[in-house]
Amino acid sequence: MSLNLLGRFARSPRVALNRVPRRWSSISQRPGSDRVQFPGAVNSKFTTEMSFINPTDLPSIPTFRVMNSDGELLDPNRKPLGVSNEEILTWYKNMLAVSVMDVVMFEAQRQGRLSFYMVSAGEEGISVGSAAALTPDDVVFAQYRETGVFQQRGFTLKDFMSQLFANCNDNGRGRNMPVHYGSKYPRIHAISSPLATQIPQASGAAYALKLQSLQNPDIPPRIVACYFGEGAASEGDFHAGLNIAATRSSPVVFICRNNGYAISTPTLEQYRGDGIASRGVGYGIDTIRVDGNDIFAVYEAMQEARRIALSDGGRPVLIEAMSYRVSHHSTSDDSFAYRARVEVEDWKRRDNPIIRLRKWLENQGLWNEDLERETRDKMRKDVLKAFGEAEREKKPPIREAFTDVYEEITEEAEAQMKELKRILETYPDEYDLRQYQDGVKGI
Amino acid sequence: MHTLRSSTLRLIRPPCRRYSTAAPSAASRLNLPIDYRSSPLLHHSSASLSNNLELPESTTSKSLNMYQAINSALRTALTASNQVMLFGEDVAFGGVFRCSMDLQSEFGSDRVFNTPLTEQGIVGFAIGAAAEGMRPVAEIQFADYVFPAFDQIVNEAAKFRYREGNTEANAGGMVVRMPCGAVGHGALYHTQSPEALFAHVPGVRVVMPRSPSQAKGLLLASIFEHNDPVIFMEPKILYRAAVEHVPSEYYTIPLSKAEIVKPGNDLTIVSYGQPMYLCSAAIAAAEKAMGVNIELIDLRTIYPWDRQTVLDSVTKTGRAIVVHESMINYGVGAEVAATIQDGAFLRLEAPVKRVAGWSTHTGLEFEKFILPDVARIYDAIKQTLEY
Numbered sequence: 001m002s003l004n005l006l007g008r009f010a011r012s013p014r015v016a017l018n019r020v021p022r023r024w025s026s027i028s029q030r031p032g033s034d035r036v037q038f039p040g041a042v043n044s045k046f047t048t049e050m051s052f053i054n055p056t057d058l059p060s061i062p063t064f065r066v067m068n069s070d071g072e073l074l075d076p077n078r079k080p081l082g083v084s085n086e087e088i089l090t091w092y093k094n095m096l097a098v099s100v101m102d103v104v105m106f107e108a109q110r111q112g113r114l115s116f117y118m119v120s121a122g123e124e125g126i127s128v129g130s131a132a133a134l135t136p137d138d139v140v141f142a143q144y145r146e147t148g149v150f151q152q153r154g155f156t157l158k159d160f161m162s163q164l165f166a167n168c169n170d171n172g173r174g175r176n177m178p179v180h181y182g183s184k185y186p187r188i189h190a191i192s193s194p195l196a197t198q199i200p201q202a203s204g205a206a207y208a209l210k211l212q213s214l215q216n217p218d219i220p221p222r223i224v225a226c227y228f229g230e231g232a233a234s235e236g237d238f239h240a241g242l243n244i245a246a247t248r249s250s251p252v253v254f255i256c257r258n259n260g261y262a263i264s265t266p267t268l269e270q271y272r273g274d275g276i277a278s279r280g281v282g283y284g285i286d287t288i289r290v291d292g293n294d295i296f297a298v299y300e301a302m303q304e305a306r307r308i309a310l311s312d313g314g315r316p317v318l319i320e321a322m323s324y325r326v327s328h329h330s331t332s333d334d335s336f337a338y339r340a341r342v343e344v345e346d347w348k349r350r351d352n353p354i355i356r357l358r359k360w361l362e363n364q365g366l367w368n369e370d371l372e373r374e375t376r377d378k379m380r381k382d383v384l385k386a387f388g389e390a391e392r393e394k395k396p397p398i399r400e401a402f403t404d405v406y407e408e409i410t411e412e413a414e415a416q417m418k419e420l421k422r423i424l425e426t427y428p429d430e431y432d433l434r435q436y437q438d439g440v441k442g443i
Numbered sequence: 444m445h446t447l448r449s450s451t452l453r454l455i456r457p458p459c460r461r462y463s464t465a466a467p468s469a470a471s472r473l474n475l476p477i478d479y480r481s482s483p484l485l486h487h488s489s490a491s492l493s494n495n496l497e498l499p500e501s502t503t504s505k506s507l508n509m510y511q512a513i514n515s516a517l518r519t520a521l522t523a524s525n526q527v528m529l530f531g532e533d534v535a536f537g538g539v540f541r542c543s544m545d546l547q548s549e550f551g552s553d554r555v556f557n558t559p560l561t562e563q564g565i566v567g568f569a570i571g572a573a574a575e576g577m578r579p580v581a582e583i584q585f586a587d588y589v590f591p592a593f594d595q596i597v598n599e600a601a602k603f604r605y606r607e608g609n610t611e612a613n614a615g616g617m618v619v620r621m622p623c624g625a626v627g628h629g630a631l632y633h634t635q636s637p638e639a640l641f642a643h644v645p646g647v648r649v650v651m652p653r654s655p656s657q658a659k660g661l662l663l664a665s666i667f668e669h670n671d672p673v674i675f676m677e678p679k680i681l682y683r684a685a686v687e688h689v690p691s692e693y694y695t696i697p698l699s700k701a702e703i704v705k706p707g708n709d710l711t712i713v714s715y716g717q718p719m720y721l722c723s724a725a726i727a728a729a730e731k732a733m734g735v736n737i738e739l740i741d742l743r744t745i746y747p748w749d750r751q752t753v754l755d756s757v758t759k760t761g762r763a764i765v766v767h768e769s770m771i772n773y774g775v776g777a778e779v780a781a782t783i784q785d786g787a788f789l790r791l792e793a794p795v796k797r798v799a800g801w802s803t804h805t806g807l808e809f810e811k812f813i814l815p816d817v818a819r820i821y822d823a824i825k826q827t828l829e830y
């Protein structure tokens with residue numbers, strides 16, 4: 001019966017089957033054809049040689065780089081970057097700002113003035129370089145080690161500090177753990193702790209942006225940039241997100257930060273293929289591997305990825321940016337429990353994105369030791385000042401614990417707020433409300 | 444022989460089927476198959492529509508079953524706003540339950556489309572689209588298969604607005620539809636009703652209609668009248684069985700508002716979805732046998748739910764029973780019973796009884812012993828009244 005039904009619908013002009021793109025024109029095999037006509041794999045040649053593909057026989061995907069670790073451009077014939085020196089200087093300062101803030105805040109956590117922190121040492125080039133290729137209207141979904149994306153897109157020290165101290169100026173209204181930043185415009189969706197959940201969301205968001213531009217030509221084409229680590233790429237949501245982006249032709253650029261570790265787990269225990277990039281090909285996605293310590297390579301790859309993403313009515317792109325997680329995973333982690341201190345020191349010394357760009361700037365005569373010292377000192381002072389101000393600010397009013405669960409406060413929540421207020425008023429000595437805006441009246 | 448046997452059976456008791464579903468004993472008085480054609484819960488004529496104050500006045504209507512009513516709601520929604528998009532597994536050709544019939548050809552494959560077979564992907568995709576201002580209606584083919592998307596619903600959709608705070612981004616435009624409940628032979632993975640699991644999650648709304656006209660009004664309200672993620676559960680046994688007059692135009696039925704389906708003074712029964720029909724049959728039998736007058740309430744929205752209507756009713760009647768198909772342990776009945784105990788304690792004349800699925804899995808051949816039926820509801824009425 002179901003077969004009959006299908007047959008009837010297939011012939012009916014009202015039914016949309018004909019409009020869905022199909023890979024094959026006929027179910028039957030052409031006589032004498034040298035290739036398969038199965039619907040699941042068209043254009044596959046027959047072979048009488050039984051040969052399994054062994055991934056280790058395939059060459060590793062190459063890593064794109066523009067400048068070497070001495071800050072020299074490798075290809076003398078390459079076309080110019082198309083970015084002004086002033087702008088490159090801004091990238092440098094943004095990387096530096098993140099790194100200065102990281103050191104101060106990591107220490108602040110160690111002193112117990114902050115509950116938690118995650119630095120991005122070694123990965124500043126990936127976040128700043130890729131964000132530099134976005135327009136302010138593009139949308140970002142991030143994991144948590146993308147402070148440079150926020151910095152490059154205009155997040156201020158006050159914004160960072162307000163979030164870290166969960167005070168009344170925090171975009172997240174004091175609800176999220178530190179480093180879970182979010183920005184309204186340019187839009188960077190608030191970071192959530194569950195890994196990889198942002199990946200299929202990015203595919204859906206990109207599809208929405210595409211549809212909106214189709215429906216209203218006044219809306220310029222936009223992309224979504226979606227960041228995640230190589231560990232998160234083991235989650236089912238990575239598979240779901242890339243596959244659905246490919247089948248729906250979503251204009252999304254996936255940026256994988258492959259820094260060698262997911263907390264304590266080295267990549268050999270994370271996967272056995274050729275990194276994350278090799279998987280992109282399997283999903284039918286344009287893919288590139290870049291040197292994450294080379295901000296020029298990251299920028300150029302991202303700029304081209306953005307162009308590809310908006311071509312042909314939308315196409316997802318995967319960028320695997322290689323780097324090394326110089327820092328501990330977080331303030332709750334001592335990475336010397338699972339890797340040698342010497343390995344980390346070696347990476348720190350050998351190569352990192354900030355030093356590499358600094359060398360380029362110095363080669364161009366745009367930077368020197370004095371400027372470096374002055375800039376670092378000023379940045380450190382600015383961070384400490386913003387830190388102090390944020391620390392002294394009041395926490396959001398207690399009602400914010402209940403708002404925004406639904407668009408409107410439910411009757412149940414109202415009753416619970418009333419009950420909490422009664423408790424706070426009945427047992428005033430049990431709760432210290434001085435830090436919260438409006439104290440007990442804040443509910 | 445086989446044919447002969449089934450045709451003989453048909454002669455004896457027409458609605459009887461060879462599945463385990465509805466094979467009551469020949470002497471059954473209570474556990475008879477539900478006759479949806481005569482159920483007082485459905486609008487069998489367009490005239491009865493006008494008695495319902497929630498439905499639009501003076502309207503054209505059409506007799507539709509529930510999948511047709513949902514199809515009508517989706518068509519209305521896709522017409523009303525180009526922010527609405529519809530997707531899931533096998534949605535493009537009309538859906539395995541026919542709910543999206545003809546919608547792709549009418550609205551194009553940009554807005555009505557198939558996704559790869561990945562529930563976490565479908566819900567994640569919907570959250571992202573909603574976060575950028577669309578009103579995605581995602582379909583999970585069976586509620587039994589929503590669990591791969593549980594993380595996306597619980598940790599992401601439900602918490603999106605809360606964690607975004609001042610940025611005001613939210614996933615409120617999304618609705619996740621899923622067929623749920625028993626059909627008589629769905630066994631372990633085509634039978635479940637996981638509404639209680641979602642009702643434990645602040646940030647999502649959980650809705651379950653009992654009829655075609657409700658399905659349309661509640662679905663349109665879920666899509667357009669709330670900027671909160673909605674889990675919309677459709678009792679799939681009603682897709683073809685429940686037929687009634689449904690207004691043709693756009694209308695909504697408010698969420699978080701229960702409906703007093705039948706007023707009464709001696710006992711309150713609270714239920715939702717398909718068991719509403721079982722309750723109705725049990726009430727008819729009990730009222731006839733015991734000369735009592737029972738109030739029947741349809742919750743419609745399981746969370747956030749309409750406590751006041753239930754408490755007002757129990758304050759009046761002093762006795763309550765909660766009926767649902769999903770299992771009893773930590774089920775919706777537990778929340779309703781605890782709320783009644785808390786809010787109507789002095790008025791209670793008997794313990795609040797819960798009639799629900801036993802705390803086991805729905806093994807294929809055992810379904811009729813596991814899920815609530817008219818006999819069990821009848822017995823609960825009797826025990827509660829005689830307490």
